[in-house]
Structures are given as C-alpha cells and as structure tokens.
Amino acid sequence: MTESTDFNLSHFIESHQDKLLESWMKGLLPEWRRKHPQSVDEDTLRRQSRQLLDGLAKLLAGQLTESWEPPLDHSITLLLRNLSSARVKQGYRAADIAHYLVTLKRVLIHALLQENLTGDLSRFGDLLATVEIATDSLTTLIYEIYAETRERIIAQQSLSLLELSTPVVRLWDRVVMVPLVGVIDTARARQVTERLLESIAKFEATVAIIDVTGVPILDTSVAGHLMKTIAAAQMLGARVVMTGISPDGAQTLVKLGVNFSEIPTRATLRAGVAEALLLVGKRILSIKEEQ
Amino acid sequence: MKIPILRLGEILLTSIQVDLTDAEVMEFQSSVLHTISEVEARGLALDITAMEVVDSFMARTINDTASMARLLGAEVVVCGMHPSVALTLVEMGRGLIGVDATFNLDEGLSRLRKRIAQRGDSMLGEDDRHERSS
Numbered sequence: 510m511t512e513s514t515d516f517n518l519s520h521f522i523e524s525h526q527d528k529l530l531e532s533w534m535k536g537l538l539p540e541w542r543r544k545h546p547q548s549v550d551e552d553t554l555r556r557q558s559r560q561l562l563d564g565l566a567k568l569l570a571g572q573l574t575e576s577w578e579p580p581l582d583h584s585i586t587l588l589l590r591n592l593s594s595a596r597v598k599q600g601y602r603a604a605d606i607a608h609y610l611v612t613l614k615r616v617l618i619h620a621l622l623q624e625n626l627t628g629d630l631s632r633f634g635d636l637l638a639t640v641e642i643a644t645d646s647l648t649t650l651i652y653e654i655y656a657e658t659r660e661r662i663i664a665q666q667s668l669s670l671l672e673l674s675t676p677v678v679r680l681w682d683r684v685v686m687v688p689l690v691g692v693i694d695t696a697r698a699r700q701v702t703e704r705l706l707e708s709i710a711k712f713e714a715t716v717a718i719i720d721v722t723g724v725p726i727l728d729t730s731v732a733g734h735l736m737k738t739i740a741a742a743q744m745l746g747a748r749v750v751m752t753g754i755s756p757d758g759a760q761t762l763v764k765l766g767v768n769f770s771e772i773p774t775r776a777t778l779r780a781g782v783a784e785a786l787l788l789v790g791k792r793i794l795s796i797k798e799e800q
Numbered sequence: 801m802k803i804p805i806l807r808l809g810e811i812l813l814t815s816i817q818v819d820l821t822d823a824e825v826m827e828f829q830s831s832v833l834h835t836i837s838e839v840e841a842r843g844l845a846l847d848i849t850a851m852e853v854v855d856s857f858m859a860r861t862i863n864d865t866a867s868m869a870r871l872l873g874a875e876v877v878v879c880g881m882h883p884s885v886a887l888t889l890v891e892m893g894r895g896l897i898g899v900d901a902t903f904n905l906d907e908g909l910s911r912l913r914k915r916i917a918q919r920g921d922s923m924l925g926e927d928d929r930h931e932r933s934s
Contacts, residue, residue: 751871756833759871763864775873776840780921787920 518636519570521624522617526562529616533558536612541605548599557592561613564588569643578646589647593654597662603655607648614644675701677708684785685714685747688778690723698734702741709747716785717742720778722753732767739772748788750774752781803828805835811912812836812874813905815847822857829865836872842921843912844869847905849880859889866899875915876900879908 522529534555541549564585580586596606617640621633675697680686685708687701705717719738724731739749751774754762762769775781786792803820806813812835820828836844846862848854854862866876878901902908916922 752873754871756830756837756868756872759833759868760830762871763867769871770867773873774871775921776837777873780840780842780873780924783922783924784920792920793923 516624516632516636517570518639519566521621522562522566522569525620526559526566529562529620530555530559532619533613533616536616537609540608544605545599545601548601557588560588561585561592565643565647569639577642578650585647586650589651590654593651594658597655597658603652606651606655610644610648610651614640614648617644671697671700675704677704679708679712679714680718680782681786681789681791683713683715683789684718684782685709685712685716686718686720686782686785688720688723692726693724693731693734695734698731698738701734702738705738706741706745709742709745714747716750716788717747718750718752718778718781718785720753720781721751721758722778724753724758727754727758727761729765729767732762732765732769736767748772750781750784750788752776752778802831805832807835807839807841808909810841810916811843811845811909812839812841813845813847813909815850817850819853820858825858825861829861829868832865833868833872836869836874840924841874842916842919843875843877845877845879845905845908845912847879847908848885849882849905851885852882854881854885854889856892859892863899873921875912875919877902877908877912879903879905 534551538549538551538554564583568583568585592609593606618637621636621640676688678686678688685705687705689701691697693701705719708714709717719735721727721735735751739751742749749772751769751772754774754776773784775784783793803814803816812832814828814832816828832844835841844866846865848862851858862878866878869876876899878899880903881901900911902911
C-alpha cells in the first residue's frame with residue numbers, strides 16, 4: 510500500500526471504485542427497497558452513483574478548503590440535481606435522499622480506515638476532513654435541490670388547483686354558471702370575477718348563476734367577495750342568481766348583516782336554473798305536455 | 801316546547817302559539833331553516849295570531865328568519881298580527897320591514913301561492929308529485 514504521505518484520495522477512489530460502489534449500494538439499497546419497493550431502478554442508480562464517484566474523484570484532486578462548495582455548473586451538481594428531483598417526484602422524503610450521501614460518507618471513511626494509514630495521524634485526519642467537507646457540502650446541496658423541487662411542485666399544484674377550481678359553464682344561451690368549490694380567498698375571488706366577466710362578455714349572457722354549494726364557510730370576507738362579483742356582473746347588464754346556500758350559511762350571512770335581498774337566491778341549483786331560464790324567457794316542459 | 805312545522809305542498813306553515821324564551825326562539829329559527837332546506841320549500845307562512853306580545857328581540861328574529869328563508873329560496877309571509885302588536889312595534893320604531901304581512905292565514909297562503917306561481921321553479925317537483933298521487 511501507499512505511504513500515507515503520498516496517499517492520494519482521488520486515486521484511491523478511482524482505483525477502488527467497484528468495491529466502494531458495491532458497499533455503497535449494499536448500505537443503501539435495503540432501506541430504499543423497503544421504503545419504496547416500486548421505484549428503485551437499480552441499474553440507473555448504479556450508473557448514476559458510478560458517475561458520482563467519478564465526479565467526486567475529480568473534485569478531490571484539487572484542494573478543498575473548509576468553505577468549499579460544489580460549483581453550480583459542475584457535472585456532479587447536475588448529476589445530483591437529476592437524481593434528487595427524480596426522487597422527489599417518486600415521493601422520497603428528505604431523509605431518504607440524505608441517506609444516499611450519508612451512506613457514501615460512511616463507506617468512504619470505512620474504506621480509508623482499512624487502508625492502514627494510521628502511521629501519520631495528522632495526514633489521516635486531513636484526509637478524513639476532506640471527505641467530510643466534500644460529502645457534507647454535497648448533502649447540503651442535495652437538500653437544497655430537494656427543497657427547490659418540492660417548492661416548484663407545490664407552486665405548480667396550487668396553480669393548477671386554481672385553474673381547476675374556477676370553471677365558468679355556459680348553461681344555456683345567455684345563461685352562464687359558476688360552480689364555486691372550496692375556500693374562497695382574495696386571489697380566487699378575483700379570478701372567479703375575471704372569468705365570470707369574460708364569459709358574460711363572450712357569450713353575451715344576461716343571467717349568471719353563482720352556485721356556492723361547495724363553499725364550506727360563508728363569512729363576511731367571502732360574502733364581501735361575492736358582493737363585488739355580483740356588482741361587477743350587474744354592471745355588464747347580467748342578472749345574478751345565487752344558489753346552494755345552506756341553512757347555517759343563511760343564518761351566518763343574516764347575522765353578519767350581509768344583504769343579499771336584491772338578488773334572487775334559491776336553495777338548490779335546479780331551482781336556480783329554473784329561475785335563470787325564466788329570466789331569459791325560457792321554460793322546460795315535459796314532451797307529453799307539448800304534444 | 802317544540803313548535804310544529806307543517807308542510808302544505810310546497811309551503812311550510814308554522815304557528816307560534818306560546819311565549820318562547822330566547823333560546824327557544826333561536827332553536828325554532830334553526831329548525832325552520834333546516835326544514836326549508838330539507839323539503840325544498842318555496843314558501844313559508846309564519847302565523848303569529850296567538851301572540852299578544854311581540855318584543856323587539858322577537859321582531860328582529862322574525863325579520864332575520866325571513867331574510868334567511870329568502871336566502872334559501874323561500875318566499876315569506878307573516879300572518880295574523882294583532883293590531884295592538886302592530887301598534888307597539890311601530891311605536892318602538894321597529895316595524896317588520898321587508899316582510900310581507902297579511903291579516904289572516906288564508907290571505908297569506910294565497911299570496912304565497914301567487915308569488916310562487918310567478919317564479920321560475922314553480923314547475924319543479926311536478927314529476928315527484930305526479931308519481932306520489934298515481
């Protein structure tokens with residue numbers, strides 16, 4: 510074996526790559542398999558981990574100071590980014606992802622210990638410190654990537670939820686309907702209003718039905734938002750019919766002093782539809798009656 | 801004392817015959833509203849013939865209940881108010897503003913039916929009724 514003074518960490522990793530990879534996977538795979546039996550693709554993982562070891566070996570050829578951070582455009586950063594974001598999408602937790610690099614650190618240190626480098630203790634300490642710095646900063650990086658990916662996913666989801674939850678339905682000629690589902694906050698209220706006004710203009714609607722069956726809580730702020738929506742729709746010349754207020758909702762609204770008396774309200778959507786049809790001069794008849 | 805709420809087709813009829821405590825009034829309000837919602841009533845006749853005293857709380861509750869019932873899509877009529885009650889309420893500066901009132905129940909029901917006939921949902925439930933009668 511090499512003298513500890515000449516010992517090169519970079520060469521060490523390169524020459525022991527297969528052995529290191531083997532013990533790394535041995536430490537990692539049982540736990541990942543147990544937690545995520547569906548998503549562990551061993552071949553890909555091995556390939557990626559081998560690339561990571563390569564990258565690490567190259568990094569360690571240079572000197573690492575304590576404040577060292579992996580450069581953003583380095584191949585190892587990109588590799589970790591791919592690896593981490595793929596795992597996030599598969600539902601891995603932060604701890605699972607950190608476990609990946611923690612295992613690598615353990616394996617490296619264990620391998621170093623077996624190299625009988627204890628002749629020069631201070632040199633051996635330096636080596637351990639370098640391994641520490643490298644793996645720790647990579648762990649920090651992978652955490653950061655994990656959080657970033659998660660945040661991006663959450664932002665996308667809330668955007669698509671917003672899109673999903675505010676459809677405006679054209680119910681009949683000149684009748685549009687907004688089925689409101691879920692909590693109405695300021696952002697959603699504005700979006701609902703915008704969509705409704707757009708649809709009223711587009712379809713030249715004269716009646717708009719606002720259905721609040723799916724709104725769990727009717728309070729002053731929700732009522733305020735609804736009043737604004739109604740006022741805006743009325744400015745475009747549409748009449749508004751409210752439907753789906755629950756008995757408890759009605760009690761709350763009246764006790765809060767909210768005044769909806771100007772607009773027709775109906776308990777159910779079907780009664781509201783009938784009212785809306787009457788307002789545009791239409792009526793549903795049974796076929797028998799017409800004959 | 802639970803106040804009975806009777807169903808006359810699409811109209812709910814309820815008559816307050818005894819003095820109610822404040823808690824009982826609130827319970828009454830809530831049960832009227834839930835019944836309207838359950839049976840999808842389109843009218844509510846509130847008969848107060850037997851009430852010789854209406855205090856300001858009761859007056860406000862009648863007002864509120866009428867507004868709440870309207871939010872649930874029911875027309876409301878208050879029937880049979882005593883002349884003395886009307887006088888007291890006006891003197892207190894607290895009328896039954898906004899609530900349609902009639903002198904007796906008969907007049908109240910026919911007014912409700914007239915108003916319901918003008919509504920768009922007057923033909924709703926025809927199929928249900930037809931099935932039940934046949």
